Amino acid sequence: MTSDICGAPVSLKTSEALDSWNKMLRAFLAHSAETPTHLGAVLQHEPDFALGFAAKGLFSLLMGRAEMWEVAEDARDQAHAARAASPITAREGWFITALDRWLAESPTGAVAAMEEILETHPNDSLAAKVSQAIRFVLGDATGMRASIERVLPAHGCDHPMRGYMLGCLAFTLEETGDYARAEREGL
Secondary structure: OEEOOOOOEEOOOOHHHHHHHHHHHHHHHOOOOOHHHHHHHHHHHOOOOHHHHHHHHHHHHHOOOOOHHHHHHHHHHHHHHHHHHOOOOHHHHHHHHHHHHHHOOOHHHHHHHHHHHHHHOOOOHHHHHHHHHHHHHHOOHHHHHHHHHHHHHHOOOOOOOHHHHHHHHHHHHHHOOOHHHHHHHHO
16 A cells, blocks of 8 residues: 555556655645636546545635535546546545535534544545545634644644644644744744
8 A cells, every 4th residue: 555745655656646745745835826727637647546636626616616625526436436446545535524514514514524534544635635625614613622622732743734734733833822823834
């Protein structure tokens, strides 16, 4: 089994796809416009990567635009087809579940799926960020803060995404009114 830059298991088979996936992770965490470019490269290298389609669907929903709902539905269908075609990890299955739940009008169910991943893989920066982003859409500042505080210990000084997670922490601290600590963590 292959692991991504965060140490989370992925069912990617080629080094090219893994490299693109890791670039996509960094781009997503940085709110970069390059995120869809890197995700597209992953799916070009491995068109049966279920997690890639689940991520595409979740990212589409996070945009908060009505016209992206159909894109997310198509991504969900592709994720399910890819899962039927190749074995996936339990973690990847939870991403599909999150997408299914959100498309069934339960964004809180999608958050619960992300938190299931984080129970087993607290080092999974993608799941942490998606959980935080959905909670932000829902206006759940307290939940955002609790989630990031729970997984931050797994993002130690040697974790390549630690800086992004500290940024997530600073944001949640600001959103919950702890401005002095938010500034310290942000700096």
